[in-house]
Amino acid sequence: MDKPKADKPKVVLGVSGGIAAYKACELLRRLTESGHDVRVVPTASALHFVGAATWSALSGNPVATEVWDDVHEVPHVRIGQHADLVVVAPATADMLAKAAHGLADDLLTNTLLTARCPVVFAPAMHTEMWEHPATQENVATLRRRGAVVIEPAVGRLTGADTGKGRLPDPAEIFEVCRGVLARGVTAPDLAGRHVVVSAGGTREPLDPVRFLGNRSSGKQGYALARTAAARGARVTLVAANTALPDPAGVDVVRVGTALQLREAVLKAAADADAVVMAAAVADFRPATYATGKIKKQDDRDPDPIVLVRNPDVLAELSAERVRPGQVVVGFAAETDDVLAHGRAKLRRKGCDLLVVNEVGESRTFGAEDNEAVVLGADGSETPVPHGPKEALADVVWDLVAARLT
Numbered sequence: 001m002d003k004p005k006a007d008k009p010k011v012v013l014g015v016s017g018g019i020a021a022y023k024a025c026e027l028l029r030r031l032t033e034s035g036h037d038v039r040v041v042p043t044a045s046a047l048h049f050v051g052a053a054t055w056s057a058l059s060g061n062p063v064a065t066e067v068w069d070d071v072h073e074v075p076h077v078r079i080g081q082h083a084d085l086v087v088v089a090p091a092t093a094d095m096l097a098k099a100a101h102g103l104a105d106d107l108l109t110n111t112l113l114t115a116r117c118p119v120v121f122a123p124a125m126h127t128e129m130w131e132h133p134a135t136q137e138n139v140a141t142l143r144r145r146g147a148v149v150i151e152p153a154v155g156r157l158t159g160a161d162t163g164k165g166r167l168p169d170p171a172e173i174f175e176v177c178r179g180v181l182a183r184g185v186t187a188p189d190l191a192g193r194h195v196v197v198s199a200g201g202t203r204e205p206l207d208p209v210r211f212l213g214n215r216s217s218g219k220q221g222y223a224l225a226r227t228a229a230a231r232g233a234r235v236t237l238v239a240a241n242t243a244l245p246d247p248a249g250v251d252v253v254r255v256g257t258a259l260q261l262r263e264a265v266l267k268a269a270a271d272a273d274a275v276v277m278a279a280a281v282a283d284f285r286p287a288t289y290a291t292g293k294i295k296k297q298d299d300r301d302p303d304p305i306v307l308v309r310n311p312d313v314l315a316e317l318s319a320e321r322v323r324p325g326q327v328v329v330g331f332a333a334e335t336d337d338v339l340a341h342g343r344a345k346l347r348r349k350g351c352d353l354l355v356v357n358e359v360g361e362s363r364t365f366g367a368e369d370n371e372a373v374v375l376g377a378d379g380s381e382t383p384v385p386h387g388p389k390e391a392l393a394d395v396v397w398d399l400v401a402a403r404l405t
């Protein structure tokens with residue numbers, strides 16, 4: 001049976017004035033159907049796209065945009081105070097700016113100022129507006145204060161143009177909301193911390209056109225960078241050969257080879273509280289690099305490729321601890337006997353935490369989801385069920401935060 005309304009988690013769905021407002025109807029439906037009491041607070045501009053009758057009918061609650069409606073109930077204070085979660089979807093550039101600067105000229109912006117619960121923003125706007133330094137600084141400000149700002153999706157925008165700025169899929173926003181409600185994190189627990197994340201896969205060149213590489217997409221490392229930024233950290237992301245958009249508010253350093261990655265990670269690690277090595281670093285590189293393209297010789301067999309070892313960055317970080325108390329996290333992708341290999345690798349590398357996951361032709365590489373066990377040097381084992389890479393990232397940061405003193 002349906003829970004009484006008073007027992008349901010209270011969610012405020014703020015809707016600002018963008019064409020993606022219609023997609024918020026789907027988010028609203030998912031929230032109400034999964035047992036949340038949702039109060040929709042649209043801005044006046046949002047009502048140009050979807051009318052108050054729709055929001056009211058789908059939520060079963062009254063809808064107001066101004067602080068002057070139902071004044072006796074003091075809605076500009078009450079709605080925010082009583083909420084368990086506020087989610088703004090779509091959040092326009094204007095809404096992010098108002099929220100970052102604490103403006104309060106309508107019911108939604110008043111609600112954002114009075115809310116003491118977690119706040120999630122799902123931005124949607126044209127690429128130029130998203131990339132503008134003003135918007136990026138507003139996003140960084142909101143994240144530093146503990147708000148979760150979801151990265152916009154890349155794809156078709158209003159009209160014929162495409163790029164970054166689409167509202168993420170309502171199902172994805174819903175999952176983020178569920179995760180935030182479950183964790184109940186309101187404090188930016190990594191505020192004031194500097195964390196370094198490596199992501200992607202190194203490429204070891206044979207000649208100017210060929211390399212030895214691997215299949216890592218970098219998505220897990222990017223999810224770690226995004227979630228750390230969302231939890232208030234200053235983040236340096238050392239990205240090896242990724243084709244992903246830069247996460248907002250994150251300092252991205254691009255590298256190609258294992259040696260370049262080592263240099264960038266060690267440099268950033270000098271003042272870091274935690275380093276997470278999510279990159280797939282090549283263990284070996286070709287012993288020689290041909291400055292001209294290697295040509296095939298019809299009259300003889302090809303030369304064998306001679307390999308030399310690359311330095312193990314994770315083992316080096318773990319052994320040297322460039323900063324006292326620094327937490328070092330490794331990743332292990334294994335194809336079989338996953339836990340046994342993981343435990344042995346944790347001991348061998350000497351890191352504090354090792355995220356172990358199973359990979360194969362069709363598993364994990366390039367996927368949106370992941371499943372893992374996080375092994376601790378203290379003997380702990382934290383299984384993370386199949387779910388979005390952000391969810392695994394949040395577990396990693398929970399474990400890192402618990403180890404930071």
Ligand code: CTP
Nearest residue numbers: 277279281282283311312313314330331332333
């Ligand atoms: N790693 C690293 N430097 C390397 C190789 C790996 O820092 N030269 C890091 C990776 O970023 C990852 C972890 O070590 O966090 C696991 O890497 P993996 O290659 O799986 O471990 P290996 O010790 O090489 O074990 P094996 O090849 O036997 O599986």
